Amino acid sequence: MNAFDISARSSCHNIALATTPFRHLSSSYHLMTLKLQHHVSIGERRSIRVVRITASLWPNTDSTVSQPSPAESNGALEIDSPYSFLKCDGSKTVHAAERLGRGIVTDAITTPVVNTSVYFFKKTADLIDWKEKRQFSYEYGRYGNPTTAVLEEKMSALEGAESTLFLASGMCTSSVMFLALVPAGGHIVTTTDCYRRTRIFIANMLPKMGITATIIDPADVDALEAALENNKVSLFFTETPTNPFQRCVDIKLVSELCHRKGALVCIDGTFSTPINQKALSLGADLVVNSATKYIAGHHDVLAGCISGSEKLISQVRSFHFILGGTLSPNSAYLVIRGMKTLHLRVQHQNSTAMKMAQLLETHPKVTRVYYPGLPSHPEYALAKRQMTGFGGVVCFDIDGDIMRTIKFVDSLKIPYIAPSFGGVESVVNQPAIMSYWDLPRKEREKYRIYDNTVRFCFGVEGYEDLKDDVLQALDAI
Incomplete structure (x- = not known):
């Protein structure tokens, strides 16, 4: 028996369970199907073919x-x-x-x-049943x-x-x-x-x-x-x-x-x-x-x-x-x-970003910090009301021009200079260069994208290491 057989066709030697998506099941039916699968032998369980009949997949x-x-x-x-x-x-x-x-x-x-890119039907009658929505099957990837x-x-x-x-x-x-x-x-x-x-x-x-x-x-x-x-x-x-x-x-x-x-x-x-x-x-x-x-x-x-x-x-x-x-x-x-580790990663990134935002806001070489967890943020009260954490991205303006900002970024040792965010590795970039370099400066500034803005996306590294790295890079400019 193929363990990945998810068709709705049953034989006299196999148990076929056709179930609707669990969100539509009563709690008693949900428990019944789980208990049935739990009590049968391992060999029998391997031959059970459970079908999640999901209407939206048709x-x-x-x-x-x-x-x-x-x-x-x-x-x-x-x-x-x-x-x-x-x-x-x-x-x-x-x-x-x-x-x-x-x-x-x-x-x-x-x-x-x-x-697989395609799924097969054992006989034409099964295909017709699927076409007429009497049974569920996958058909094409x-x-x-x-x-x-x-x-x-x-x-x-x-x-x-x-x-x-x-x-x-x-x-x-x-x-x-x-x-x-x-x-x-x-x-x-x-x-x-x-x-x-x-x-x-x-x-x-x-x-x-x-x-x-x-x-x-x-x-x-x-x-x-x-x-x-x-x-x-x-x-x-x-x-x-x-x-x-x-x-x-x-x-x-x-x-x-x-x-x-x-x-x-x-x-x-x-x-x-x-x-x-x-x-x-x-x-x-x-x-x-x-x-x-x-x-x-x-x-x-x-x-x-x-x-x-x-x-x-x-x-x-x-x-x-x-x-x-x-x-x-x-x-x-x-x-x-x-x-499976999303909650752990995000909680850590929330914590690191919050502490780094507070640190950066008091640093003499940083003129402004953009982070919804700071009281200085224009929607701070709203963010507190509708969010339970404020994320792992902190944007801030360096006190200086594009070259001084580049020197800060290039002096960092831990983060990668890269786009994107949310990964386990910290990444950093200047939006004016990474995302808007093809536009003239005046055009960039229409979107408030300035040469001295840094977007720092914190990963899951230790806070103390990240703090020391940011501070030494600020000392270098």
């Missing part, structure tokens, strides 16, 4: 983009989850969808990597994979979502989300401070579909209300905290305002992670993450994900089936591996 041949319906909830999305008895995020990152609910039955503690399904279930448990879709990168996720949920000729609202590639996609690509945008300051509620009043807004999209200056958006307030006008709210939580901030519980409809960063956390894989209601994620999934951008099973495995 290919949708209707590629029409429709205007999303007005947000159905006036507040947080309430999920009846089988993981509700796990109160700690750390327990969910370790066990959700694996010890509790994995569709692949083996005796392995870790989730197997299912490396772009439409689903058992390893990736475990990852998606795990992320849903952590975000408190009905459904999650993983794609090949964070930008792929955001792009597919826009195309799936904003109709041609639609209007979105976004914020000034954000990841540059997202800004480019909104400014250069969406207009080709007739989609326009209003761009507001992250804290300008009046501008948001005006945009909602004067336009038929389909979607409000923002990072919080933002990249690189870590401005914070009041998720609860903007969700209430947008829902009154029938607009969806999508939060990019890459800087916060679901460890520090639960966007869905604050009223957002969707949350996206570049899982390349903290979620995977080891600088060794590209991935992105979007979490929310089954209805909305199904719409995004349908577009993903057409556009591609599929996460490979090996990448899914690396993200699963990384997620």
Whole structure:
């Protein structure tokens, strides 16, 4: 018997358990299936083929983009989850969808990597049953994979979502989300401070579909209300905290305002992670993450994900089936591996960044520090209210010009000069060089990207070593 056989076909010698996703099961049925698997012998367990019948995985041949319906909830999305008895995020990152609910039955503690691009049907009748949705099966790698399904279930448990879709990168996720949920000729609202590639996609690509945008300051509620009043807004999209200056958006307030006008709210939580901030519980409809960063956390894989209601994620999934951008099973495995230490890494990075931000703010060679955990931050009170930690990225301005700032960066011994953040290794860069060097200085400064700004992304090294390294580099300039 192939331990990775996840088909729904049973024989007289095999036990076939067809189960719906555990989030839709009653607690008693969930326990019954777990107990059944526990009490059978190892040999019998190896022959049990558990099928997770996930409606959102069925290919949708209707590629029409429709205007999303007005947000159905006036507040947080309430999920009846089988993981509700796990109160700690750390327990969910370790066990959700694996010890509790994995569709692949083996005796392995870790989730197997299912490396295949296609899945077969034993007979034509099985194919017809699948086509007519009488039974579940995987069919083609772009439409689903058992390893990736475990990852998606795990992320849903952590975000408190009905459904999650993983794609090949964070930008792929955001792009597919826009195309799936904003109709041609639609209007979105976004914020000034954000990841540059997202800004480019909104400014250069969406207009080709007739989609326009209003761009507001992250804290300008009046501008948001005006945009909602004067336009038929389909979607409000923002990072919080933002990249690189870590401005914070009041998720609860903007969700209430947008829902009154029938607009969806999508939060990019890459800087916060679901460890520090639960966007869905604050009223957002969707949350996206570049899982390349903290979620995977080891600088060794590209991935992105979007979490929310089954209805909305199904719409995004349908577009993903057409556009591609599929996460490979090996990448899914690396993200699963990384997620199991997410809470430990983020807590350590929170602590290091907080202490370093406080240290830098008092240093005579630093003129300004951007970190939401500092009382000097413009949204400090908001950050304290909607976040439990403030992340591992600290931005600050060196007292000097570009050459003095370069000397500081080059004098550091521990961090790599590199893009990205959220990994176990610390990385550092000057945004003016790393992300905006192709623009003239005056153009960069329109986005408040100055030559003396440093973005320091702390890893999991010891605080004392990082502190000593930063101080010696400051002494060198």
